[in-house]
Amino acid sequence: MVAVTPHDATRLRYAWRVCAVTSLGLVLIGIAGSTLNVALPAVVRHFQAGPLESGWILLAFLLVNTASLVFFGRVADLLGRREVYLAGFALFTLASLLAGLSPSVGFLIAMRVLQAVGAAMILANGTVIITDAFPPERLSQGMGVYIGTMSVAQLAGPTVGGLIAETAGWQWIFWVNVPAGLLALGVGAAILRRMPRRPRQPVDALGNVLVFAALSALLLALSEAGSRGPGSPVVIVGVAVFVVAVPLIVVAERRSANPVLDLRLFGGRLLACANLASFCNALARSALILVVALYFQAARGVGAFEAGLSVLPVPVGIGLASPIVGMLGRRVSPYALSIGGALLSAAGLGTLMVTAGAGTPYWVIGIGLFVAGCGSGTFLTGNTTQVMTALPAGSLGVVNGLRVMVMNVGIVISVGLSLTVLTASVGPELRAQVYAGTLSTLSPVAVGQLMDGFQRAYAVLFAVALAGAVLAALARPQSAPASRAST
Structure with a gap:
């Protein structure tokens, strides 16, 4: 049995305090997203x-958040996490x-963009801060x-969001974040220690611009394909920009002395397959709450x-x-848990x-x-444990940014794909009623058509989840994880 030294005990106490702070940040962002999923109508x-504006209330956040994660992972590596x-x-x-003061839907979407930037700064660093604080074991x-x-x-999010939407008004869906955000800011400032910065190096401006442009173009094309069809000019231009930008990114990052996206870190099978499995899992799970909430409001007519x-x-x-799996992590490998x-x-x-x-009974659902x-x-x-323990300390920020970015791409595709499959079953003239949750009051026939859309959506997500399991199996570690420098 290994003796626990006073230094180890002190580090572990600090690690759990860090876990509390970063978890509060994840709760804040998670509530902000899940409340809006239910209260969207x-x-x-x-x-x-x-329908287009309705989709963008959700997608604007995901697009900007996804496209800026790698950038803020690199910025934090250089300027201080x-x-x-x-x-x-x-x-x-x-x-x-x-956002709660929005006079128009356009202003609300703009505030969602600002929320996305702030969330990217949090998400790109929370996992890395925990990884740095905890002993590897x-x-x-x-x-x-x-x-x-x-x-x-x-x-809490869906329940609170539904309750707020029916009682206090939709504005409070956003305003509940304010006291929680101030609390997280104050507690974080008091507890988190300054982490050593990497030596100052020039920021890869060209790489950042190209990565942001490529991701934005791809995600914009994917979201617009769901609402306007693959032949839309926006979709065609978006795909063209992405296709042109990808080889430019490869060339620029290979030539850069300090690349924002170090391609050498992503060439191994473990990291590539683990990230692809994470993408599939995010795509399969992330639209569940939105789809099921729409089912109960649009098809069953509940509040x-x-x-x-x-x-x-x-x-x-x-x-x-x-948490149960976290405790098992000392006996069961992260690889097995992922599969x-x-x-x-x-x-x-x-x-x-x-x-x-x-008519499916709720207990089955x-x-x-x-x-x-x-x-x-x-x-x-x-x-997450498998990926973060397989990397050297100097690359944690950018790789974690990529990891979360990959998951967010899955979320964007999941939302757009699920809504497209659902609304395609009822036709363009009734799509607005699905988003508003009022379809059940207008047409029982359309509700029946919508149920076909739900079944097809679940089938697509099921197939993607199976693909994720295969990719997780391919991410078998070939050697012991690289040790991380302690700080």
Whole structure:
């Protein structure tokens, strides 16, 4: 039995305090996203937004957040992780305050963009701060708690969002973030220690511009393809920009002395397959709450609060699985946990796929959602630990930025793909009624058509989850993880 020295005990106490701070940040961002998923119909009705504007209320955040994650991972490596992390809290809190004051849907989308920038500064650094704080042998425990807090946000978010939308008004969906953001900023400033900065090096301006342009063009094309079709000029231009930008990125990053995206770090099979598996898991799981909430509002005609309650099995599953898996991490390899979690997620989505129907008992839906949630909690803990322990300390920021960026790309595609499959089944003239949650009051025939869309959406997500399990299996470690420099 290894003796625990006073230094080890002190480091572990600090690590758990860091875990509490970073978990609070994840809860803040998670609540901000999950409340809006359920309350979207209330916002749409308030602004009388069309289908395109309705989609952009969600997608604007995801697009900007995804495209800027790698940039802020690199900036934090150079300028200080603590400083960038806390600045993200300040910006996110301010944007939330202004979002609640939005006079128009355009202004609201602009504030969502500012929220996205602040969230990118937080997300690109939270996992790295935890990785730096915990001893390697305890990292899976800290990561399990950190990932598990996402379930707290998802647990509270839909219920709180539905309740707020029906009582206090949609503005408070954003304003509830303000006191939480101020608390996180104050606690973070008091607890987080300054981390050593890397030597000052020139910022890869060209690389940043090219990466941002490529990601923005791709995600814009994907989102527009769902609402306007693949022949839309926006889609064609977006794909063309992406195709041109990718080889330019490869050339520019190979020539740069300080690349924002060091391609050498992503050439190994473990990292490539683990990130692709993470992409598939994000794509398969992330639209579940949105799709199920729309199902209960558009197909069954329930209110936002009841719809929020209906999706609780997903975050409950994540919340139960993540800390348990974190404790098992000292006995079970992250590799095995990743595979098991991916298969469990596929099982939950398969249950929803084969039982989809307007009259399906809720307990059947609940089981599918719970199993999918348990799978996601297991996969996220194992996958994140596997990736973060396989890297040298100097590359943690940019690689974690890429890891979260890959997941966000999956989320964007998931939202756009799921909504496209759903609304395609009822025709363009009724899509606005789906987003507003009023379809069930207009046409029982259209509700039946919509159920076909739900079944197809679950089928697509199930297939993607299975692909993620295969990729997780291919990410087998070939050697012992690289040791990280302690600080």
